Amino acid sequence: MRAVTVSPRGPGSLRLVEDWPEPAAEEGAILVEALAVGVCGTDQDIIAGERGDAPPDQERLVIGHESLGRVLEDPTGTLRRGDLVAAIVRHPDPVPCPNCAVDEWDMCRNGLYTEHGISGLPGFARDRWRVQPKFAVPLDATLARVGTLLEPTSVVAKAWEQIERFGQRARWDPRTVLVTGAGPIGLLAALLATQRGLTVHVLDRNTTGPKPGMVRALGASYHTGSVNELDFQPDVLVECTGSPTVVLDSMCKVGPNGIVCLTGMSSGGRTIDFDAGALNGTLVLENKVVFGSVTGNRRHWEQSVAALTRADHSWLDSLITHRIPMSDFTTAYEVSDEKIKVVLDLTA
Template sequence: MRAVTVTPGVPNSLRCDPDWPEPPAEEGAILVEALAVGICGTDLEIISGAYGEAPPGQERLVLGHEALGRVLEDPTGTLRPGDLIAGIVRHPDPVPCSNCAVDEWDMCRNGRYTEHGIKGLPGFARDRWRVQPKFAVGLDPALTNVGVLLEPTSVVAKAWDHIERIGRRAEWKPQTVLVTGAGPIGLLAALLATQRELSVHVLDRATSGPKPELVRSLGATYHTSPVNELDFEPDVVVECTGAPVVVMDAMCKAGPTGIVCLTGVSSGGRTIDFDAGALNRALVLENNVVFGSVNANRRHWELAAEALARADQEWLNSLITRRVPVGAYAEAYAPGPEDIKVVLEFAT
């Protein structure tokens, strides 16, 4: 069968192996036919050699952590043949730590977790894959065209879950949300904010292309000015760019008792002139909270599946700006200037 693989740590070693071995039974009881995998910046960084870890004893890593497939067989009876399914990316560490022991593997404390297509587990960019029932998430059949968005949606479902948990520290009635960045994570964060009937603002540098209209069709407001020039103080900020200046400005912009969730990952190596003392004073005196969020556990995946099922399917489909057949896999991993989400298709 076909599999899209790399040699971790070796730049530009991407290839499609035509005779990759069938998934062994120890990977999981549920056998799945791959329909598609979504591509994100993590995949591109692995291809560049920045990181990535093959399974023990193997030289190459199968890519793909944003999965969509159909069940071929499930002897456990958890799912039925033909069911639409996604595989949870992260698995708990073998020790396990206190969080992994209670299935909060997204909050792993010792870093020994594994991740499909990223760290120590083969990914989903292959014709067939297997998954354990515990890590299999069924999807509404109506999501056949957009279910590949489940993994990024799980990331923002977790972010909103934690925002709301923090908000319960006091009487809290948020009204205004600022999302910085209109990539897939930012747009999905805005979607979940509109589902909470909040006033949503999305900020991005793009002045043309699909992003402004996607934001407006949510009923949200689109901005291209710097964060510090906005004329309102949001109750919630979901930062999705990782750009240092935007991160700092977002932390400063939140209103009193505001909550800032950082989901963008900075590359590091860049310093900026910044008044850290003034930020400290504002955070303390206004009871603000800044926290980071990444990955998701099963509860968040299920929340994400519910959110996608409630969303406008045409709008979700518009997030997928390119669908590339696996035979042209190299094109899928070459980002275009107006790409939002690119999907590599294995079957239709």
């Protein structure tokens, strides 16, 4: 079968292998025919050789962690043949740590977790894959065109769950949300904010293209420029760019008792001149919360299914700006400002 692979930590090693082995039985009892796999910045980092680890005793890693497939066989009876399914990316560590022991592998404390298509487990950019019932998430047939959005939605579902938990430390009546960055994570964070009945603002550097219209289609406001130029203080700020300047400005911008959730990843290696003392003062005196959030456990994936099912499916479909056939796989991994979400179609 076909598989998109890399030699981890080896830039320029992206290859389509035509005779990749069938998925091993120990990967899981449920055999799945791959339909599509989403592409994100993590894939770009792996292709660039900046991260990624192959499974034990293997030299190459099958990439792709935003999965969508159709069940071919499930001897456990958990799913039926033909059901749509996605696979949870992170698996708990083998020790396990206290969090992994209670299925909160998204909060692993010792870093020994594995992740499909990223670290220690084969990904889903292959014709067939297997999954354990515990990590198989069924989707309604109505999500067939947009099911690859389940993984990124699980990231923001977890973020919103934690935001709401932090908010319960005192009387909390949030009204205004600012999302920085209108990539897939930012747009999905805005979607979940509108589903909560909040007034939503999205800040991005793009002045043209599909992003402004997609934000307005949610009933949200679209802004360009800097965080400091905005004339309001949000109650909640979801930072999705990873830009060091935007991260620091976001901590200062959020209002008293405000909550800042960081979902973007900074590359590091850059220093900027910043008044850390002033930031410390505003965080303390105004009771602000700043926290990071990444990946999700099964609860968050199930929340994602509910959120996507409630959403306007035509809006979700427009979020996927490029659908690339497997025969043209390299195009899917090319970086372009014209792209929002790219999906590699394994049926083409």
